Amino acid sequence: MMLTLNRKKKNHKIWYSGNFSTWGKALLKSGGYSDKSILEKVLNSTQEVINGNATYEQDSVLFHESQIPSYLISAITLSHNSSLEFYKVLDWGGSLGSLYFRTRPLWLNHEKNTEWHVVEQDNFVSAAKDSIELGNLFFHRVTPDENFDLCIFS
Numbered sequence: 001m002m003l004t005l006n007r008k009k010k011n012h013k014i015w016y017s018g019n020f021s022t023w024g025k026a027l028l029k030s031g032g033y034s035d036k037s038i039l040e041k042v043l044n045s046t047q048e049v050i051n052g053n054a055t056y057e058q059d060s061v062l063f064h065e066s067q068i069p070s071y072l073i074s075a076i077t078l079s080h081n082s083s084l085e086f087y088k089v090l091d092w093g094g095s096l097g098s099l100y101f102r103t104r105p106l107w108l109n110h111e112k113n114t115e116w117h118v119v120e121q122d123n124f125v126s127a128a129k130d131s132i133e134l135g136n137l138f139f140h141r142v143t144p145d146e147n148f149d150l151c152i153f154s
Helices: 023-028 036-050 070-079 098-113 122-131
Strands: 005-007 014-016 056-058 061-063 087-092 114-119 137-140 150-153
Touching (some): 036 122, 056 098, 070 098, 098 114, 122 137
Parallel strands (some): 114 137
16 A cells, blocks of 8 residues: 655645555554653643643643633533533543633532533543542543533534
8 A cells, every 4th residue: 555645735734655555554653642642741731730730731731821712601601501400511532621621610610510521532531540530520432321411522
C-alpha cells in the first residue's frame, strides 16, 4: 500500500508520505491524540485544577479565570430544571472533565444532584479512574445506557 497525499494550499501544510504495507504500519509511524505524552500533560493539568491552582484546563493548557462560552451557558440553563431530582450530563469526548470544571460555576449550587459522565478513549478512562476521584464525575469507555438531560459531543 502506498500512502501519499500532498496538499499544500495557501496555509495548509498537511502531508502524508511513505511506503507502508498496511494502515497499521503507517499508524505506528505517526502520532495523534492517543499518544502517551498528551495524556500525561492533560492529567497533570487536570490535577492542578483539582488542587485549586487553576479554574479549568483545555488541551492541557491551564486557565485561571472562568470563561464559559455562551452556547454552553444556554445549553446548561435550558436543560437544567430545578425540579429535577438529578441533573445528568453526558460529555462525549470530554477528556478528563475539561467542561465539567469549566462549567462548574453554573451548577455548583446543585452539585450534590449533578452527575457528569464523560465518554473517552480507554487510556483516558483508565487514567481518570486511577487519579481523579470526584463524587459526581464519572468516566466510561462506552456510552452508558441511561437517560441524560444534556448531551455534549466534543
